[in-house]
Amino acid sequence: PLTVKPALSNEDIMRYSRQLLLPELGVKGQLKLSRTSVLVVGCGGLGCPVAQYLAAAGIGRLGLLDYDEVELSNLHRQVLHGEENQGQAKALSAASAVRRLNSTVECVPYHLQLSPENALQLIQQYDIVADCSDNVPTRYLVNDACVLSGKPLVSASALRMEGQLTVYNYRGGPCYRCLYPVPPPPETVTNCSDGGVLGVVPGIMGCFQALEVLKIASGQGSSCGQQLVMFDAQDARFRSIRLRPKQPGCAVCGENASVTQLLDYEAFCGSAATDKCRKLNLL
Amino acid sequence: PLTVKPALSNEDIMRYSRQLLLPELGVKGQLKLSRTSVLVVGCGGLGCPVAQYLAAAGIGRLGLLDYDEVELSNLHRQVLHGEENQGQAKALSAASAVRRLNSTVECVPYHLQLSPENALQLIQQYDIVADCSDNVPTRYLVNDACVLSGKPLVSASALRMEGQLTVYNYRGGPCYRCLYPVPPPPETVTNCSDGGVLGVVPGIMGCFQALEVLKIASGQGSSCGQQLVMFDAQDARFRSIRLRPKQPGCAVCGENASVTQLLDYEAFCGSAATDKCRKLNLL
Amino acid sequence: MAAPIAIHLEFGGGAELLFEGLKEHRVTLPSQLEPWDMKQLLVWIQRNLLKERPELFVQGDSVRPGILVLINDADWELMGELEYQLQDQDNIVFISTLHGG
Amino acid sequence: MAAPIAIHLEFGGGAELLFEGLKEHRVTLPSQLEPWDMKQLLVWIQRNLLKERPELFVQGDSVRPGILVLINDADWELMGELEYQLQDQDNIVFISTLHGG
Numbered sequence: 001p002l003t004v005k006p007a008l009s010n011e012d013i014m015r016y017s018r019q020l021l022l023p024e025l026g027v028k029g030q031l032k033l034s035r036t037s038v039l040v041v042g043c044g045g046l047g048c049p050v051a052q053y054l055a056a057a058g059i060g061r062l063g064l065l066d067y068d069e070v071e072l073s074n075l076h077r078q079v080l081h082g083e084e085n086q087g088q089a090k091a092l093s094a095a096s097a098v099r100r101l102n103s104t105v106e107c108v109p110y111h112l113q114l115s116p117e118n119a120l121q122l123i124q125q126y127d128i129v130a131d132c133s134d135n136v137p138t139r140y141l142v143n144d145a146c147v148l149s150g151k152p153l154v155s156a157s158a159l160r161m162e163g164q165l166t167v168y169n170y171r172g173g174p175c176y177r178c179l180y181p182v183p184p185p186p187e188t189v190t191n192c193s194d195g196g197v198l199g200v201v202p203g204i205m206g207c208f209q210a211l212e213v214l215k216i217a218s219g220q221g222s223s224c225g226q227q228l229v230m231f232d233a234q235d236a237r238f239r240s241i242r243l244r245p246k247q248p249g250c251a252v253c254g255e256n257a258s259v260t261q262l263l264d265y266e267a268f269c270g271s272a273a274t275d276k277c278r279k280l281n282l283l
Numbered sequence: 284p285l286t287v288k289p290a291l292s293n294e295d296i297m298r299y300s301r302q303l304l305l306p307e308l309g310v311k312g313q314l315k316l317s318r319t320s321v322l323v324v325g326c327g328g329l330g331c332p333v334a335q336y337l338a339a340a341g342i343g344r345l346g347l348l349d350y351d352e353v354e355l356s357n358l359h360r361q362v363l364h365g366e367e368n369q370g371q372a373k374a375l376s377a378a379s380a381v382r383r384l385n386s387t388v389e390c391v392p393y394h395l396q397l398s399p400e401n402a403l404q405l406i407q408q409y410d411i412v413a414d415c416s417d418n419v420p421t422r423y424l425v426n427d428a429c430v431l432s433g434k435p436l437v438s439a440s441a442l443r444m445e446g447q448l449t450v451y452n453y454r455g456g457p458c459y460r461c462l463y464p465v466p467p468p469p470e471t472v473t474n475c476s477d478g479g480v481l482g483v484v485p486g487i488m489g490c491f492q493a494l495e496v497l498k499i500a501s502g503q504g505s506s507c508g509q510q511l512v513m514f515d516a517q518d519a520r521f522r523s524i525r526l527r528p529k530q531p532g533c534a535v536c537g538e539n540a541s542v543t544q545l546l547d548y549e550a551f552c553g554s555a556a557t558d559k560c561r562k563l564n565l566l
Numbered sequence: 567m568a569a570p571i572a573i574h575l576e577f578g579g580g581a582e583l584l585f586e587g588l589k590e591h592r593v594t595l596p597s598q599l600e601p602w603d604m605k606q607l608l609v610w611i612q613r614n615l616l617k618e619r620p621e622l623f624v625q626g627d628s629v630r631p632g633i634l635v636l637i638n639d640a641d642w643e644l645m646g647e648l649e650y651q652l653q654d655q656d657n658i659v660f661i662s663t664l665h666g667g
Numbered sequence: 668m669a670a671p672i673a674i675h676l677e678f679g680g681g682a683e684l685l686f687e688g689l690k691e692h693r694v695t696l697p698s699q700l701e702p703w704d705m706k707q708l709l710v711w712i713q714r715n716l717l718k719e720r721p722e723l724f725v726q727g728d729s730v731r732p733g734i735l736v737l738i739n740d741a742d743w744e745l746m747g748e749l750e751y752q753l754q755d756q757d758n759i760v761f762i763s764t765l766h767g768g
């Protein structure tokens with residue numbers, strides 16, 4: 001658990017002065033940020049801006065999870081990493097970039113794959129989870145672990161020139177499974193490795209994700225629960241959609257939930273928990 | 284002028300592979316990016332994400348202009364700089380961060396204040412200008428210099444929990460003066476130093492600005508000419524507004540333009556070309 | 567006899583790639599005995615717009631898992647799903663869920 | 668005699684700070700001899716909503732420089748500016764231009 005900061009230091013007051021001025025945040029909100037821990041699942045195109053802006057804003061503890069290493073093909077969108085970090089674990093590369101920006105944030109890199117074995121134990125240590133992953137099994141895994149441990153889940157995704165964002169399991173709203181009870185057939189799923197993505201699209205979506213995390217952490221509350229925000233970069237259009245409420249029949253958050261512990265999500269989805277399988281097939 | 288790249292290198296193909304897959308970009312679009320130069324006016328809350336994502340995407344030449352030095356109070360939103368860069372010129376700090384990310388981008392830092400004396404000569408060397416400045420006189424100066432040298436201007440701004448974005452002087456659309464022929468009374472202008480700003484709001488707006496620059500540079504074209512995009516972070520709402528066309532009576536882009544060379548914009552606006560004056564008064 | 571109705575169809579998140587990359591379609595559904603509902607619209611789309619690989623769009627008599635349907639900017643679950651009766655000028659969106667990051 | 672009309676007023680970009688921080692106001696303009704226009708609306712706002720420092724909102728008989736007026740999501744310049752005749756349920760936005768970065 002985070003050590004409770006009793007007050008802001010003089011250095012904090014200087015560093016955060018421009019946001020302390022905001023009536024929506026103020027000293028109270030800033031102290032709440034400093035007492036909040038956030039787990040960022042995935043340090044790629046979404047995770048980089050999320051980690052960057054959460055650290056800059058003074059979140060208390062930031063968990064940075066990624067099993068992968070930095071490659072040249074990441075750098076067009078994964079802007080926390082640099083050329084010199086190629087081959088390094090993304091979690092470590094992201095952590096050292098974040099420390100350069102704000103050394104007062106407690107930064108915990110996890111160079112590992114989130115799995116049914118470790119997810120609950122990890123997520124239980126954090127107050128809010130940001131899903132910045134890149135594949136279907138991980139999205140169901142993160143959702144179920146958040147529902148089982150009662151954590152709000154700020155989830156974004158991006159592909160080609162589009163992005164989507166929703167806050168799940170928040171203030172009585174729906175979870176990911178309420179919306180998507182059955183996983184998509186694997187042959188219908190396109191990931192960034194085969195569909196491509198314009199780097200700044202996850203940039204915009206990740207910043208948006210950081211915003212909603214900060215609103216929840218500071219006590220303002222998110223306006224994206226039971227809402228789907230869709231972004232189309234080609235016509236620069238955002239759209240907010242009213243979603244269904246929490247479903248009484250949901251397998252994990254419903255009244256007679258059948259999912260009471262984590263499962264084998266790769267088997268459930270019929271695909272691997274990575275966005276690389278198809279790339280490997282293509283090469 | 285930029286040396287015209289005849290083709291993509293093998294390293295380019297690896298680096299940009301995920302965006303080369305996009306039909307909207309492709310190899311042709313990527314080559315256009317590499318032949319485009321962009322001047323970023325201001326390396327603060329907007330300029331940092333703009334520079335970051337333009338460099339990541341492979342823009343050919345990136346001019347980074349700022350007269351200011353990095354301070355601790357910048358770091359909650361100016362995420363290209365780090366704690367170790369305090370006291371350093373922002374233009375230089377931003378340039379070295381951008382080089383870590385993509386050393387193939389030609390990066391030109393300008394540690395100086397944009398002025399009526401140097402603006403035309405600077406802007407003439409670039410294809411597109413991104414206005415990431417923080418004060419009214421500079422916004423008029425950048426606008427007039429872009430109109431006089433025929434460059435599209437991608438302009439964003441942010442304050443508190445709101446942001447605005449428009450593309451000016453683009454494909455026959457209006458310029459900044461068409462919309463705002465008379466500057467606002469100085470006592471009505473609030474800047475980030477006295478109004479505050481949540482760091483991720485310029486983050487979102489700067490990413491959006493980078494997107495529109497990339498769309499123009501790659502030949503897709505922007506959808507934000509003669510449009511105002513307004514963002515309200517509190518209710519996570521974007522809104523697009525249809526603006527007036529180019530005004531025949533505009534003082535700089537109209538039929539009988541009276542502004543045919545740059546003026547004294549501080550006198551015109553009745554305020555200094557910095558966002559610091561008021562902060563100094565307050566201390 | 568129900569009169570013909572004009573509706574606006576949109577596809578996104580990649581679903582447009584099944585419809586020649588076109589994101590927006592303005593279509594007119596012909597006059598028929600009963601009012602048009604979503605179930606009939608899905609059949610009409612398959613017959614008239616969907617040229618190939620219907621299994622990437624429909625499954626049984628509904629849309630395949632992973633496509634979200636929106637009726638006038640609301641999740642169709644709030645509107646009666648397959649039973650929703652279409653009105654003239656309705657806006658129907660089919661959006662593929664994205665998973666990339 | 669024109670009937671009373673209900674309109675939706677919004678203030679943003681800091682302009683809401685002149686109206687007790689409230690961004691949205693639903694108001695009803697009373698019945699009067701002639702139809703309501705924007706010029707009259709500005710006078711009505713000054714008398715009924717704007718409690719202090721009117722010079723930060725109006726200048727002469729129009730809004731002050733640096734405030735953009737939108738009528739149903741379009742720049743008021745496209746709609747006739749001060750002469751625009753208000754309709755029931757119109758949405759009028761007053762937005763301060765932002766300059767920070």
Ligand SMILES: [Zn+2]
Binds near residue numbers: 174175177
């Ligand atoms: Zn559920």
Ligand SMILES: [Zn+2]
Binds near residue numbers: 459462529534535
């Ligand atoms: Zn003009």
